[in-house]
Amino acid sequence: MEFPNLNTCKNLISAFATAALVAGCGGGSDDSPTPAPVDTRNTMVEPAQVVRWSIPGFDGIAIAGVAAATDGGVWTVGAEGGLYGRPFLRKIGGSANNPCGTDGLRYVEELSTRFERRQGPTSISTVQDGTFYVGFVAVGRVYAARFDEATCRLDTGFGDQGVVQVPTPRFATVQALNVRRHTDGHVLTALTITGAVELRRFDATGQWDTGFGTEGLAVNPNTDGFWFGGLAVGADGQILVSGSVILPFSTRPALLRLDAQGKPVASFGDGGVQRYPEITGVAGALGLLVEQDRVVFVGGTATSVATSDFGSNDSFIAAADLATGRLLPGFGDGGFLRWDWGYGNSNQIFSIVPNGRGGYTTCGHTIRSLVAGQPAALVDITGTGQFDASVPYQGRRLIAGTNAAGCAGMARLPDGRLAVGINDAKQVVVAFFAQ
Numbered sequence: 001m002e003f004p005n006l007n008t009c010k011n012l013i014s015a016f017a018t019a020a021l022v023a024g025c026g027g028g029s030d031d032s033p034t035p036a037p038v039d040t041r042n043t044m045v046e047p048a049q050v051v052r053w054s055i056p057g058f059d060g061i062a063i064a065g066v067a068a069a070t071d072g073g074v075w076t077v078g079a080e081g082g083l084y085g086r087p088f089l090r091k092i093g094g095s096a097n098n099p100c101g102t103d104g105l106r107y108v109e110e111l112s113t114r115f116e117r118r119q120g121p122t123s124i125s126t127v128q129d130g131t132f133y134v135g136f137v138a139v140g141r142v143y144a145a146r147f148d149e150a151t152c153r154l155d156t157g158f159g160d161q162g163v164v165q166v167p168t169p170r171f172a173t174v175q176a177l178n179v180r181r182h183t184d185g186h187v188l189t190a191l192t193i194t195g196a197v198e199l200r201r202f203d204a205t206g207q208w209d210t211g212f213g214t215e216g217l218a219v220n221p222n223t224d225g226f227w228f229g230g231l232a233v234g235a236d237g238q239i240l241v242s243g244s245v246i247l248p249f250s251t252r253p254a255l256l257r258l259d260a261q262g263k264p265v266a267s268f269g270d271g272g273v274q275r276y277p278e279i280t281g282v283a284g285a286l287g288l289l290v291e292q293d294r295v296v297f298v299g300g301t302a303t304s305v306a307t308s309d310f311g312s313n314d315s316f317i318a319a320a321d322l323a324t325g326r327l328l329p330g331f332g333d334g335g336f337l338r339w340d341w342g343y344g345n346s347n348q349i350f351s352i353v354p355n356g357r358g359g360y361t362t363c364g365h366t367i368r369s370l371v372a373g374q375p376a377a378l379v380d381i382t383g384t385g386q387f388d389a390s391v392p393y394q395g396r397r398l399i400a401g402t403n404a405a406g407c408a409g410m411a412r413l414p415d416g417r418l419a420v421g422i423n424d425a426k427q428v429v430v431a432f433f434a435q
Helices: 006-015 018-025
Strands: 048-052 061-068 074-079 085-090 106-107 118-126 133-136 141-148 163-165 174-181 187-193 196-202 229-234 239-247 248-259 273-275 284-289 293-299 314-320 336-339 347-354 358-366 376-379 396-399 404-413 420-423 428-433
Touching: 061 118, 061 133, 061 358, 061 420, 061 428, 074 118, 074 293, 074 428, 085 118, 085 428, 118 141, 118 174, 133 420, 141 174, 163 314, 174 229, 187 229, 196 239, 196 347, 248 358, 293 347, 293 358, 347 404, 376 428
Parallel strands: 061 404, 229 284, 248 284, 284 347, 314 347
Antiparallel strands: 048 428, 061 074, 074 085, 085 106, 118 133, 133 141, 141 163, 174 187, 187 196, 229 239, 239 248, 239 284, 248 273, 284 293, 293 314, 314 336, 347 358, 358 376, 358 404, 376 396, 404 420, 420 428
C-alpha cells in the first residue's frame, strides 16, 4: 500500500476542505499501515547456555560427538584440524570437580605421542560404569579407545594400554568407525568403508568376540551395496543399521537388522535389508532410535517437495515395524514425514533423541543463503510423526549464534536439558536447551 507524502498533504490542505483532507490523507479512516509479513522460516532461538571455544591457527577444531556425563555434565571428543589433528577431550559442567583441568579441556597426549599427532575421532559412546568409548580413524590404523571419567585419561586396563585395533580390509578406504554399547558389557564397532559396513564386537577387556557374526565379522548381506548412516541397539540386543543402498545414479534409504549375535534377520525386509522406495529422490537414512516395536529414523534427500526450491534438499523422519521393516502407515503421511524448511537451499538432519514429551528432537543445519549463512537447526516431531506445534514454528528452531554450522550430535541430560554439539566455522559450540 502507498501513502501520500508530506508535500502532497500540504497541497491538499490549501485546495480542499478538511473533509477532503481527511479522506485523502487517511485521517479518520480505519486504514493503517500493513505490518510487514512475518518470515516463518526465521525461527532463531537463543540457547539457555552456550560454551564456545577455538584454538589459534588456520585449521581450527571440530568435535565428533557429545555424551551425557554421570554427574550431569557433558563429554565431548574432538581434534585440531577439523578432526584430523591432535585429539582432545573436554568435560563441560557437572557436579564433580573437573578431571580434565580448570577449563575442562585436555589433549590426549597418550595417543598423539604414542602413535602420531593425527588421530581422528569419529564417534563417542554413552557413559556407563564410569567409562566411555571413542572410535578413531588415524593414519595407518583404526581403533577404539576406552576412557575413564574419573581421570579424563585412557583406561590402560582395557585392551593394549587403553586401545583395541580394529581389523580393516586390505586396500579399503575407511571413512569412519562408529562405537555403540551392546549387551553384557560388549561393545559394537561399525566400520564404514566404500559401499559396505563391517560390524564386530569386543568384550569389556578388549578381546574380540569370534562367535559374533561369521567368525567375528558381520557384514551387510545385500549385493546392491550399503552406505552406513547410523547404528542403534534394541533392548534385547538386536542391531539396527541405517544407511542407503545403491541404485543406478541414485541411492535409496534402507535399514539393516541383525540379531544379537550378528546374524541377518531374514524376516526383516529382503534377507535382513529393508529398502524404502516411498521416500523418493537421492536419499539416505542417518540417525535412528529403536523402540519397543518400531524403529524411528531420520535422513535427507537431494530433491525437494517444494518445486520452487531449485537445488534444495529435504529432511524426513520415518517409522518402521521392528519385525518386518515396513513403514507404519499411522506415522506421518503413510509412514514418514517429509519437509522443506522454505529456504531455496538445503535442509539436512543427522541425529535424533527423545524429547521428553513422547516425541523426538532432530538436529542438523539449514542453508539460508550465502549471505544469511548456515545455522544449526532443531526440529521437534510428535510420536505420531507430525510437527510439534508446542515449539514454534512447526517444531522448527534455528540456533542463534551459529552461521556456518553442522550438528555433531545431541545428548539428553538427566535433568531433562538437551546438549547440542555443533561445529561452526572451525570453532566448537555446545548449546544447552531446557527440556
